[in-house]
Each structure stands twice: as C-alpha cells, then as structure tokens.
Amino acid sequence: xxxxxxxxxxxxxxxxxxxxxxxxxxxxxxxxxxxxxxxxxxxxxxxxxxxxxxxxxxxxxxxxxxxxxxxxxxxxxxxxxxxxxxxxxxxxxxxxxxxxxxxxxxxxxxxxxxxxxxxxxxxxxxxxxxxxxxxxxxxxxxxxxxxxxxxxxxxxxxxxxxxxxxxxxxxxxxxxxxxxxxxxxxxxxxxx
Ligand SMILES: [Zn+2]
Ligand SMILES: [Zn+2]
Numbered sequence: 293x294x295x296x297x298x299x300x301x302x303x304x305x306x307x308x309x310x311x312x313x314x315x316x317x318x319x320x321x322x323x324x325x326x327x328x329x330x331x332x333x334x335x336x337x338x339x340x341x342x343x344x345x346x347x348x349x350x351x352x353x354x355x356x357x358x359x360x361x362x363x364x365x366x367x368x369x370x371x372x373x374x375x376x377x378x379x380x381x382x383x384x385x386x387x388x389x390x391x392x393x394x395x396x397x398x399x400x401x402x403x404x405x406x407x408x409x410x411x412x413x414x415x416x417x418x419x420x421x422x423x424x425x426x427x428x429x430x431x432x433x434x435x436x437x438x439x440x441x442x443x444x445x446x447x448x449x450x451x452x453x454x455x456x457x458x459x460x461x462x463x464x465x466x467x468x469x470x471x472x473x474x475x476x477x478x479x480x481x482x483x484x
Contacts, residue, residue: 304390308422319412338420347471351464451479
C-alpha cells in the first residue's frame with residue numbers, strides 16, 4: 293500500500309492525536325501543576341467512558357438499518373457497520389469514518405463540559421476516550437486483517453468472530469468483554 297493510501301485509510305490515527313495535542317496545549321497551558329495532575333484520573337476515566345461507548349454504540353446504534361435513501365448517509369449513520377458485516381474482510385469498510393468519530397466526539401465533549409464545568413477537565417477525559425477509540429480501531433483491524441495470533445488478540449478474535457458469524461446479539465465489546473459480562477451478552481462458555 294502506498295504511503296498516501298495508508299495515510300488516508302488510517303487517518304483517524306493522526307487526526308485524533310493531533311487534535312488531542314492541540315486541545316491539551318490550549319487548555320492546559322495555563323494550568324497549575326495540581327491541574328495537570330488531574331490527567332492521572334481523567335485519562336483512565338476517558339478509557340472507561342470509551343469502553344461503554346464501544347459496547348453501547350455497537351449494540352444499540354451500529355446495527356440499526358436507518359431508513360434513509362442516500363447510501364452514503366446510511367453508512368455514516370451506522371458507521372458503515374452493516375456494510376462491514378456484509379464484507380468483513382473489506383479494509384475500506386472496517387474503520388470508522390472520522391466524520392462520525394468527530395460528530396460523536398463533539399456531542400460527548402459538550403456533555404463532559406456540562407458535567408465538569410471546566411474545559412481542561414473535559415479535554416483530559418476526551419483524550420482518554422480517543423486513546424480507547426484508537427485502540428479499538430487497531431484491534432478491530434488486526435482481528436479481521438491479520439493472521440490468527442495468540443494470547444489477547446486471539447481471544448478478541450474468537451469473541452468478535454462469534455459476533456460476526458454465529459450470533460449478532462452477542463459479544464458487542466471488541467477490545468474488552470467487561471460490558472458483555474455486565475449486560476449478559478458474553479461469549480457462551482462452550483466457545484471460550
Ligand atoms: Zn456488529
Ligand atoms: Zn468486525
């Protein structure tokens with residue numbers, strides 16, 4: 293794959309980090325050391341929020357067949373997920389459109405701003421969310437496009453392929469099965 297193609301396919305992997313650095317710089321520039329230390333809990337909080345989003349979006353939004361005529365818009369609304377289910381090994385339908393990611397991010401950022409009443413804290417948590425999102429993208433891509441590995445990635449592949457090829461109502465978490473266990477949609481014992 294040419295560099296240009298690679299940069300385009302994996303554009304989330306530079307768009308979101310750039311945005312994170314920019315927003316961190318703008319909001320944390322004038323923070324005291326104590327303010328900076330907030331990142332110690334904001335970042336993990338963001339990761340936790342991401343894990344819930346990964347589960348919730350996949351379970352309740354990505355599988356909706358939106359009744360809109362325009363196929364491009366339909367793909368945007370369910371993050372190309374139904375197209376991905378139709379062609380699981382098509383790398384062009386595997387990753388989330390950054391436009392979708394940015395729209396969800398803007399909504400979430402608004403909520404975080406309301407919750408914290410402070411832009412720096414909202415940014416701190418957002419950076420954790422984006423880190424979780426990019427980890428999800430990397431895992432999802434590897435699960436479909438790389439040869440079977442071992443350890444954690446093999447486990448993630450087993451659960452995700454069960455979701456794809458056996459039961460769409462199970463295993464909504466791709467990076468972690470935690471919320472599947474909480475909401476009773478985990479991989480059946482016989483498949484582990
Ligand atoms: Zn799915
Ligand atoms: Zn998949």
